[in-house]
Amino acid sequence: MPHQQHESATHRKVGQVYLVNSIVLLKQFAAILLIFIGAFLIMWISNRSGVMPKKTQLGDPDSTIISTKARLATTSNQKRIAFVGDSSCLVNIHIPTMNDNGIDAVNLGTLSYLGIDSFGLLAQRFCQNKPDAEIFLVLHPECVRMVASSSDHRNILLEALDRATDSSTQFQLSNLRKITVDDFSSRLFDGWLPTPLKGRLGYRYGFTHNLMSEIFSTGGFMEETSRFDASDFHGSSDYRIARRVQNECTLFRSYLPNGVRVYLLVSPIPQSHATRGNEKQILEMRSEIGKWIQSENPSKNMPTVLPDSSFGTVTHLLPNSAREYTQQLCLMLSQ
Amino acid sequence: MIFNSNIFILFFSAFALIYWLVRRNQRCRDWLILGSSFIFYGTWDWRFLGLLVVTGGIDFVCAYKIGISHNPTYKKRWLMLSILSNMGTLGFFKYSGFFLESAFHILEIVGIQSTRPVFAVILPAGISFYTFQALAYTIDVYRGHIKSETNPVKYFAFLTFFPQLVAGPIERASVLLPQFRQQRFINDSMILRGVWFILWGFFLKVVIADYFAPLVDMVFNVKHLGGSVNILATLAFGGQIYGDFAGYSLIAIGLANTLGFELSANFSYPYLSSNIQDFWRRWHQTLSTWFRDYLYIPLGGDRFGSFRTFFNICLTFILAGLWHGANWTFIFWGLCHGLALGCYRIWRTSKISASIRIPKIVGWGMTMWVVGIGWLFFRATSVSHAWDMVRAVAKDQPPSWSNDYALAVSFGLLAVWFYDVFNKHFHWERVCAWPWSLRVVVKSILLVFIVARWGKEPPSFIYFQF
Numbered sequence: 001m002p003h004q005q006h007e008s009a010t011h012r013k014v015g016q017v018y019l020v021n022s023i024v025l026l027k028q029f030a031a032i033l034l035i036f037i038g039a040f041l042i043m044w045i046s047n048r049s050g051v052m053p054k055k056t057q058l059g060d061p062d063s064t065i066i067s068t069k070a071r072l073a074t075t076s077n078q079k080r081i082a083f084v085g086d087s088s089c090l091v092n093i094h095i096p097t098m099n100d101n102g103i104d105a106v107n108l109g110t111l112s113y114l115g116i117d118s119f120g121l122l123a124q125r126f127c128q129n130k131p132d133a134e135i136f137l138v139l140h141p142e143c144v145r146m147v148a149s150s151s152d153h154r155n156i157l158l159e160a161l162d163r164a165t166d167s168s169t170q171f172q173l174s175n176l177r178k179i180t181v182d183d184f185s186s187r188l189f190d191g192w193l194p195t196p197l198k199g200r201l202g203y204r205y206g207f208t209h210n211l212m213s214e215i216f217s218t219g220g221f222m223e224e225t226s227r228f229d230a231s232d233f234h235g236s237s238d239y240r241i242a243r244r245v246q247n248e249c250t251l252f253r254s255y256l257p258n259g260v261r262v263y264l265l266v267s268p269i270p271q272s273h274a275t276r277g278n279e280k281q282i283l284e285m286r287s288e289i290g291k292w293i294q295s296e297n298p299s300k301n302m303p304t305v306l307p308d309s310s311f312g313t314v315t316h317l318l319p320n321s322a323r324e325y326t327q328q329l330c331l332m333l334s335q
Numbered sequence: 336m337i338f339n340s341n342i343f344i345l346f347f348s349a350f351a352l353i354y355w356l357v358r359r360n361q362r363c364r365d366w367l368i369l370g371s372s373f374i375f376y377g378t379w380d381w382r383f384l385g386l387l388v389v390t391g392g393i394d395f396v397c398a399y400k401i402g403i404s405h406n407p408t409y410k411k412r413w414l415m416l417s418i419l420s421n422m423g424t425l426g427f428f429k430y431s432g433f434f435l436e437s438a439f440h441i442l443e444i445v446g447i448q449s450t451r452p453v454f455a456v457i458l459p460a461g462i463s464f465y466t467f468q469a470l471a472y473t474i475d476v477y478r479g480h481i482k483s484e485t486n487p488v489k490y491f492a493f494l495t496f497f498p499q500l501v502a503g504p505i506e507r508a509s510v511l512l513p514q515f516r517q518q519r520f521i522n523d524s525m526i527l528r529g530v531w532f533i534l535w536g537f538f539l540k541v542v543i544a545d546y547f548a549p550l551v552d553m554v555f556n557v558k559h560l561g562g563s564v565n566i567l568a569t570l571a572f573g574g575q576i577y578g579d580f581a582g583y584s585l586i587a588i589g590l591a592n593t594l595g596f597e598l599s600a601n602f603s604y605p606y607l608s609s610n611i612q613d614f615w616r617r618w619h620q621t622l623s624t625w626f627r628d629y630l631y632i633p634l635g636g637d638r639f640g641s642f643r644t645f646f647n648i649c650l651t652f653i654l655a656g657l658w659h660g661a662n663w664t665f666i667f668w669g670l671c672h673g674l675a676l677g678c679y680r681i682w683r684t685s686k687i688s689a690s691i692r693i694p695k696i697v698g699w700g701m702t703m704w705v706v707g708i709g710w711l712f713f714r715a716t717s718v719s720h721a722w723d724m725v726r727a728v729a730k731d732q733p734p735s736w737s738n739d740y741a742l743a744v745s746f747g748l749l750a751v752w753f754y755d756v757f758n759k760h761f762h763w764e765r766v767c768a769w770p771w772s773l774r775v776v777v778k779s780i781l782l783v784f785i786v787a788r789w790g791k792e793p794p795s796f797i798y799f800q801f
Contacts, residue, residue, distance in 0.1 A: 015357060015364030016519035016595045024523050028775055035779035036786075181787040193746060194739035202553035203560070206736025207743070 040176070043184035052187040055159075061201050062111060063156050064208040065090065065222070068215045069108050070160035073125040081105035082126045083220075084119040085138030086112035088267035091316040093138065094326040095219030101330035107220030109138060110157075115149025116245065118157050120252035123260075125161055131259045137252070137293060140267040140315045141239035141278075144285055148244065200225045223319045224312030230272040233314055237273045239281045241288060249292035264295040268306045268325070270314060279304070301332050336378040338586045339540055339793040346375070347590065354594060361518060365492045368515075372495035376460070379501075383459040386424065391494050393420040394469040395487055398476040402483030410477060417473040421466040428456055429463065433661030461501035463658055463801045467625055469494055472508040474629055481509045489515045498590040502583050502798040504601045504621040511598070519595030528763050531774070532589030534781040536582045539754065540796070541788040544578030547571045547747050548794060550740070555714055558723065561731020565724045567744045569707050572714045574744075574751045577606065579797045580619070604755040609698040611675045611705055612683075622658070626651050641681055648680065649673035659713070659801050664721060667712040675705040 046052050076082070081103065083093045089109025098105045108122045119137065127133045194207035204225045205211040215222055256262065266282055282304045289295070303325075310321035317325055336343050350371050357363035377384050397417035401410045432455065439451045472494075476483045484490040493512045499505075554560055554568035584601035591598045599621050608614035615623050631651045637644040649670065656669020682688050715721035734740075766774060 013361045014359055014518045015361040016354075016521055018355070018358065019520055019522040020526065021523050025526060028527065028771060031772070031775040032779050032782065035776060036782050039779065039783045177786065181783065185787055194736075194743045196549040196553055196743065198549050198552075202549065203557040206553070206734060207739045210736045210739065 040180040043180045047179065047183045047187065052184065053191055055183065055187055055190070060195075061197050061208065061211065062113075062153060064197075064211050065215070066110055066114070066153065066156045067160040068212045069110050069122060069220065070125070070157060072106055072216065072220050073108050073122045074161075076106040076126060077129075079104050079106045079126075080130060080132060081134045081136070082108050082123060083136045083138055083265075084108045084110075084123045084126075085136075085265075086110070086114075086119075086140055086143040086267075086315075088140035088143070088315045088317075089138035089265075090220070090222050091224045091312070092267055092322050092325055093136075093221065093329070094319075094322045095221050097323050097326040098330060099219070101327070101334070103330055103333060105219070107218075109220065111153060112140070112143035112146055113150040113153040114157060115154065116248035117251035117255070118149070118154050120255035121157060121161060123252070124255040124257075127257055127260050131257065134261045134263070135256065136263045136265050137289075137295070138265045138267060139285075139289070141269060141282065141285065142235075142315050144245055144289070145240050145242050147242055149248070221322070224316040224322075226312045226316075227318070228270055228308055228311035228313055230270065230308050233273065235273070235314060237269065237275050237278060239278065239285070241285060245289065246292055249289055253293045262293050262295050264290045264293060265302060265329075266304060267315065268303050268310075268317070270308045270311045271305055272308050273314060274305045301335075302329060336375055337793060337795055337799070338583065339537065339789070346371075351593065362488070365486075365488045365515060368492045368496065369488055372492070372497040372500060375497040376495060376500060379460040380457070386459055387465065387495065388491075390420055390424050390466065391469060391491060392487075393417065394473050394494075395484070395490050398473045398483040399485065401473065401476050414473060414477045418470065421470045425462060425466050428458055430657075430661045432456060458800070460799055464503050464505055465494060465500060467505050467622075467658075468508075471505070471625060471629060472512070475508055481512065484508075484512060496591070496596070498587040498594075498596075499598055502580070502587075502796055502801075503619075504584055504587065504599050505625055506598060506621065511596070514596050521593075521595040524767070525592050525595065527774075529589040529592030531763060531766065531778065532585045532592060534589075534778055534785065536585030536587075536589055537785045538781045539578040539582030539585065541582075541790070541793075542578075542784045543747065543750055543754070544575050544582060544797075545788060545790070545794055546750075547575035547578065547744075550743055550747070551575050551714065554740075555716075555724075560734055561727035562733025562737055563728070564733055564737050564740050565728050566707075567737075567740055569711045569714070569724075570748060571744045573606075573707060573710045574747050576710065576713070576797055577602070577751060583796045583798060604759045606703070606751060606755050607699070607759060608702050609695045611672070611679050611702050614702055614706060615672070615676065622655065626655050630654060637680070641684065644680060645677040648677045652676065663718045664712045664715050667718055667721070668709045671705065671709045671712060 073082070083089050083105060087109065089107065090111070091109075093105075093107045093109060095105060095107050106126070108119075108126060110119070110122070116137070116139070123135045123137075127135070194209065196202055196207055197205055197211060201211065204223060205214060211222070253262065264286060266285055269278065306317070306321065306325070310317050310324075312318045336346060350367070353367055354364065357367055373384055376387065394417050397413040397420075400413040404410050404413070436451070439449060442449055472481075475481045484493070489512070493506075493508065493515050496506075496511065551568055551572045554564050555572070581602040588598045588600070601620050603617040603620070605614055605617035608617055631647055634647045634650065635643055636647060650673070652669040652673030653666055654669070656665040656667070656672075659665045659668070711724065712718070712721050715724065
């Protein structure tokens, strides 16, 4: 037999004897590898050629939130006021309460990982053909001190806003799985097979497309489902402005058309977490960031500290508290 | 280090290469297996290697003493020492907290208030598996079924053989130990069969079990969910645990095959079983036969009438439940299966069963119903949690996403059903008769699915906690 490696089986101390036809094995493994590579190639070509359904970006909660907000920014033609910002904006600004108070607004709050300049991109999309639009930038002190934003999250937003070409069509060796099988299965299954949300979002919303439809129906609001426990939280309340913020704020402003009015709103922190120095730090934040984004009238009357019982997490208010907070905001706006 | 991680793939590749290099020397092979198994186990917690060596060492000495002795009393004493050593280890690490907690709970019920001590013991990975394997070895030596091993390297290589160390199959010494004594012959068919099993194992774990995992968690990890989702989540858990455990067993068998070793089958399409007895012939076969041979039969088996048989079955299953974990949920799981199997035995031996023929589909439905109730207890965090979930089925409103949930679970269950039907009709001997190109295509498809679902942070196997 060709290439057969037949060793003596008579020696008492021999460990194992390989009675292997190398050609047969190599042929089989090579064929598996070829088909495997072929399958990846077909998937990549299918993703590129456009024969596959369009990507829904509903694979995970972050993508779902970001892409839903991009759609909201694009489709909210009748609205004049938009709230953009981190997740404290997403869960603290209750749009149905605003509507009850006669304020027609949309909540475009997303996630702090995006960075302030990315919030500007959403605001820019919202402001298209709206010279009299008003933008509220809602930031939590936790977001302001964050050292860096995530380029992955920004890419999701850019794709959702159609500002970047679909990354699945660009060949990158380092991202081979994403551009082939991940995108292929996402295009194939996301449209009809529900994707469960992990963690606490799963209990409340179930699946990614439920989250999307609920965000849509509430004008961009998402409920916080946890409950804040001060004894479990060990984070620092020394809030400072990270270096990146000034640059991001300048970019944020540059994305908006002239004439669009911008306001800054600093989200509240829990009572037990607040220290004496916070008041000064938050005033500084309002003044500095307000200057960088050319905020017209910093919202001095809104509370910066609320009781622990109002919070789901250190940055997020519980749904009822979000309603009360929004009610207070409506009062401030009407003044 | 878990099978579904990149580090294990690297570890096994390096191991296979060195294994091939040392093929001419059996002693080197045994040392290599032993050393690699220790590295594999040490990656969980190296401190427990000492425990493994000590308990394994006691069993080695006990079995050796039993083997050389001709005095029955003397033999019995060494056997008792081995049993005490294994059960003591298992009892301390796995059950001490549970029994202490239960004792204090009972004291509180009868009105005696006392301060509960803080008692937390880390559970060594795979302790239930390797203690049972070691115990079976000394019992088999005592019964004269096998000869005791005199070479400690071979013995420890058998006990810690890394493909099956942490979650089985629980291998009998009569099957595995002789394989370490002989030279192994590895041919094309063995390697190809090993690869076939490994691919199907990974498919079951990363494609099926990990698909079900978030679906199960989103219902079991939260209270106050009601309606059909509780039933569906239980079914989903049945799919998850099957994919997870059968997947692990297949990978273990496949890895062993590529090294020239044969391990026992652990699962044979259990969800196609038409009665509960059939189910237990197909589910976790190495554990069920262990309990049959070392507990049920010594208890008397079915030799002392219906009532005693019923009792023996229930006791065996309660202990099998307790083997899984120190929680009342596992005891209820065992009791549920014990009662069902006991009732089935009574029915089968009765005169009515000869005249009434139950259609297979009805038998299958009843079996799955019992198995489902068992899974509810198995997955629930406490008995009251399981009971709350049962009550919530009728009492509470289902969540708004229950239709989506039904669709997602049904899709997964269809995959499990497909796997079992495929496995039943196309076992390896039949697959061998296929043209090689067809086998290659199936393997490639499996590989694509596995790569698609392979995670950066792989979830562990459920049975590792036992």
